[in-house]
Amino acid sequence: MKKIAVITCLILSFLFIYLLQVNFFLWFNLAGIKPNLIVILVLTIGLFAGKGIGTTFGILFGISLDFFIGKSIGISGIMLGIIGFIGGYLDKNFSKDSRVTMITMITIATVIYEIGIVLLNYFIHQAQINIIYFIEVLLVELIFNAIITIIIYPIIMKLGYKMEECFKENKILTRYF
Amino acid sequence: MNKKRSGMAGIIITIIFLVILVFISNLKLSQFSYIENAFSNLIMPIQSGITFIKNKLAGNDQFFATMDVLKEENTQLKQRNIQLEESLRQLEIIQAENSTLKEYLNLTDKYKGYKTVPAYVINKDISNYSRIYVINVGTDNGVKENMTVIAAEGLVGHIISTTKDTAKVQLLIDSSNVVSSTLENSKDNVICRGTLDENTLRATYVSTDTVLTEGEKLHTSGMGGIYPKGIYIGVIKTINETKNITDRSFIVETAVDFENLEAVLVITNE
Structure with a gap:
C-alpha cells in the first residue's frame, strides 16, 4: 500500500x-x-531506492519523455535508465547526507546524460553539434542544476528517506550497523 | 578602519538607492491609481473650499446666474459625447478586423501555390540540445510525416511524427536538420545545417567560384525531397573565409524568429 503511494507520488512529481x-x-x-530537473529526479530515485527501481523508473520516464517531445523513441529512455543505474551504484560509495556530494553527483549525472544524448543523437540522427557551443551550454546548465539542487x-x-524506507526496508540495518 | 567602514556603508547605500531608483522607474503609474484617488479625496474638498472663497472675494458671483443654462448645455453635450464614443468604438472594431484580414490575405497570397493547414505551437522542447515544437494539428487534419512547415516570414521546419491531433515539428535550427538551399544572386546550391543557436544556420559546401555577399537571400532549392522549392530561409549574416577556399562557410540568419513563433502553416500538398 505504501509502495503504491510512493510510486504514484513519483509519477506525479515527474509530470x-x-x-x-x-x-x-x-x-x-x-x-x-x-x-534539467528530470535527471535530478531519476538520480534521486536511483540513490534512495536502489539500482533496479532507479533503472526502471529512468527507462519509464525517458520513454514517456520521448513520446511527449522527442525525435525518436528510446534515446532519453536509455540515458535516463543509465542515470538511474548510476544512482544505485553511487549510493554504495558516497554519502547522501552532504549537500556537496549531492551536488557533485548531480553534476556528474547531468554531464553523463547530456554527453550521452548528444552522442546518441549524432549516431542516430546525424546531429552535428559545435563542441564549443555544447560546452558553453552544458556549463550554464550545470550551474543552473547545482543552484536548483541547493x-x-x-x-x-x-x-528520499520516504522512498528508502519503502523500498529498502531490510537493508537499512546493514547499512548503519 | 572607521573611514573604511563608512566608505563601505556609502557604497551599500548607493547601491540600494540605485536599485530602488531602477525599481521605481519601472513602475507603471496606472497601477497606483487608488493611491492617486486617496490623495485627491484628501485634497479636493479643501481645494474647492478655497476656490469658493476666492470666487466670493473676487466678485465672480454672476457665474451662478447662468447656472441653469449651463446645466442644460452640459447634458446635451454629454449625450453627444456618448454618441461619438459609440461610433469610435465601432470604428476601432472595424480597424482591428481589417488588419487581421489583411494579415491572412498576405499569408495566403504569399504561398498561393500550396495548400496549407494553419496551426498553433502548443509545446516546446525541454532539452537544450534539440529544437522540436509540437503543433495542434495531426492526421485528422491531413498532416503527415515529412510535410513542410512554414510561417509568415519563411521556412520553419518539417514534421517528424504525428498523432491524431498533434504533430512534432523539427525546426530548421535543430542540429540534425539539413536543408539544401539556393543563393539568390549566384543560383548556387549550399547545404544549411542547424546550429541550435538562436536563429542561425551554418552553410557549408560552398562552391569555390561562388561570390558571397552579406545580406544575400537564401531560398530552398527543392532538392532532398522534403522541402518544396522557393521557400524563403533567411539572409547571409557573416562569412567565414578560410585559408583553403574549399571549406569556407557562412552563417545564415533565419527569417523566422523561432523564440517567439506561435502560428505556423503546414503545406499539405506535395
Missing part, C-alpha cells in the same frame, strides 16, 4: 517537473538555457 520544464523554464532561464535539497532528502 509536475515535465510541466515545469515546458512552461515555467521557457521564460525563467539563464540566457535561454534550461536546467534550493530543493531538503525536499530531496525528505522524499
Whole structure:
C-alpha cells in the first residue's frame, strides 16, 4: 500500500517537473538555457531506492519523455535508465547526507546524460553539434542544476528517506550497523 | 578602519538607492491609481473650499446666474459625447478586423501555390540540445510525416511524427536538420545545417567560384525531397573565409524568429 503511494507520488512529481520544464523554464532561464530537473529526479530515485527501481523508473520516464517531445523513441529512455543505474551504484560509495556530494553527483549525472544524448543523437540522427557551443551550454546548465539542487535539497532528502524506507526496508540495518 | 567602514556603508547605500531608483522607474503609474484617488479625496474638498472663497472675494458671483443654462448645455453635450464614443468604438472594431484580414490575405497570397493547414505551437522542447515544437494539428487534419512547415516570414521546419491531433515539428535550427538551399544572386546550391543557436544556420559546401555577399537571400532549392522549392530561409549574416577556399562557410540568419513563433502553416500538398 505504501509502495503504491510512493510510486504514484513519483509519477506525479515527474509530470509536475515535465510541466515545469515546458512552461515555467521557457521564460525563467539563464540566457535561454534550461536546467534539467528530470535527471535530478531519476538520480534521486536511483540513490534512495536502489539500482533496479532507479533503472526502471529512468527507462519509464525517458520513454514517456520521448513520446511527449522527442525525435525518436528510446534515446532519453536509455540515458535516463543509465542515470538511474548510476544512482544505485553511487549510493554504495558516497554519502547522501552532504549537500556537496549531492551536488557533485548531480553534476556528474547531468554531464553523463547530456554527453550521452548528444552522442546518441549524432549516431542516430546525424546531429552535428559545435563542441564549443555544447560546452558553453552544458556549463550554464550545470550551474543552473547545482543552484536548483541547493534550493530543493531538503525536499530531496525528505522524499528520499520516504522512498528508502519503502523500498529498502531490510537493508537499512546493514547499512548503519 | 572607521573611514573604511563608512566608505563601505556609502557604497551599500548607493547601491540600494540605485536599485530602488531602477525599481521605481519601472513602475507603471496606472497601477497606483487608488493611491492617486486617496490623495485627491484628501485634497479636493479643501481645494474647492478655497476656490469658493476666492470666487466670493473676487466678485465672480454672476457665474451662478447662468447656472441653469449651463446645466442644460452640459447634458446635451454629454449625450453627444456618448454618441461619438459609440461610433469610435465601432470604428476601432472595424480597424482591428481589417488588419487581421489583411494579415491572412498576405499569408495566403504569399504561398498561393500550396495548400496549407494553419496551426498553433502548443509545446516546446525541454532539452537544450534539440529544437522540436509540437503543433495542434495531426492526421485528422491531413498532416503527415515529412510535410513542410512554414510561417509568415519563411521556412520553419518539417514534421517528424504525428498523432491524431498533434504533430512534432523539427525546426530548421535543430542540429540534425539539413536543408539544401539556393543563393539568390549566384543560383548556387549550399547545404544549411542547424546550429541550435538562436536563429542561425551554418552553410557549408560552398562552391569555390561562388561570390558571397552579406545580406544575400537564401531560398530552398527543392532538392532532398522534403522541402518544396522557393521557400524563403533567411539572409547571409557573416562569412567565414578560410585559408583553403574549399571549406569556407557562412552563417545564415533565419527569417523566422523561432523564440517567439506561435502560428505556423503546414503545406499539405506535395
